[in-house]
Amino acid sequence: MRINVTRSSMPDFEEYCEEIRELWDSHHLTNMGIKHQTLEKQLTEFFGCNHVTLFTNGHLALEAAIHAFNFPEGSEVITTPFTFISTTHAIVRNGLKPVFCDVNEKDYTIDADQIESLITKRTVAIVPVHVYGNLCDVEKIAAIAKKHNLKVIYDAAHAFGVKYKGVSSGCFGDASMFSFHATKVFNTIEGGAVSFADDSLIQKLNDAKNFGIHGTEDCCAVGGNAKMNEFQAAMGICNLRHFSGEVAKRKAVAERYDSHLKGIEGITVNELQKDVQPNYCYYPVFFSGYRYSRDEVFQKLRENDFGARKYFYPLTTDMTCYKDIYDASQTPVARKLAGQVLTLPMYADLPLETVDEICRVITG
């Protein structure tokens, strides 16, 4: 493939070498060392929220965030199937039952107007997903959660650096999980974090990522191991320096795509949300009634050596491990969108002339 759908942001080689130099002096490679502490502090400031705790990847961060609330086994959690499989797995692997709510056609996030009809006496939480950097209706979700005494844990894997009315995506709900995987808008090679306000979660999340060990001689909780190592954190420190520049370059790419594709009959591009500062993490396009189907466009792009991704397709409820348990016909909008969507190549250094070529293939 000549052009892949993503390309990881990386600092200059020398910048990274400089950042990891002291690790050769200290021989302290992991276990919440200096790089880990520095990145945690920087991200706490970046989000402007009370607490951030780092993890070795986003998935374990989400599992830990859900686990931290001690929900009774078998409790119901309202979520959506139009997401990466990690969201559904994190709920199920915690011994909880996902209850699938449909998404809306405007920004592809959970349809907040349908949440209340799914609440039962077993419901304990909502796990909504910010999709393509579009934020969920955080105000409506907060009101519903308050009224029904539910926890809200956001899958904010796509929403790093996004703000609503000047407030960071890390500040909504009871906790938010971010992914810093290599393919994400901000990466630590692999990595993740949970942001949250409540002090009582600090120990629980630390237990989840460091075996429940307290001090040097005792263990107080049955925890796992999900620590971010120093090399990951050093990559994050470097990438964070360049984050706003990378987003500005992505914006130019998105606008170039818009200039070609917006307004074409049968093609829908992502609309930026009101009062939201975006991160341009993906460039999703929806084909419906266009002269080529989504799959035909996908094929045409491949033939021209351009990557594209059916993201999210299939719905998590249509995957082999879930399809006999859950019924995707309950979420018709999500199922329809999954059949129409293609995310096009999007990364900071994608040349604008390449965007022109990609669009010529789509419209040609």
Ligand SMILES: *Cc1c(COP(=O)(O)O)cnc(C)c1O
């Ligand atoms: C990437 C992603 C995850 C998982 O994050 P990892 O860091 O890859 O473990 C979870 N949810 C969504 C929506 C994602 O895009």
